[in-house]
Amino acid sequence: MNASIVDVxxxxxxxxxxxxxxxxxxxxxxxxxxxxxxDSIIFVQSHVPQVMELHTYAQW
Incomplete structure (x- = not known):
């Protein structure tokens, strides 16, 4: 299972x-x-710098 904890x-x-x-x-x-x-991948959104980088690019 893959999951994210969205906290930004x-x-x-x-x-x-x-x-x-x-x-x-x-x-x-x-x-x-x-x-x-x-057997799972769980990540915290604010701990992945690429999330905010992608957000920055998507706003252009």
């Missing part, structure tokens, strides 16, 4: 500890729902 929109608020907590909770929800984590 949340970065407009200044609550970094809450964002980090929510990100971890979302990852835990997937594991509780039976996702085999060893």
């Amino acid at each position: 929109h949340a970065l407009t608020t200044w609550r970094p500890l809450k964002i980090r907590q929510n990100t971890m909770e979302m990852a835990q929800v997937g594991s509780r729902r039976g996702c085999a984590l060893k």
Whole structure:
């Protein structure tokens, strides 16, 4: 299973500890729902610089 935790929109608020907590909770929800984590790719959107780079190019 491939999944992403989409959090870039949340970065407009200044609550970094809450964002980090929510990100971890979302990852835990997937594991509780039976996702085999060893067979999965899960990434956090804000941790992938290419996401924002692509967004910048797409706005042109």
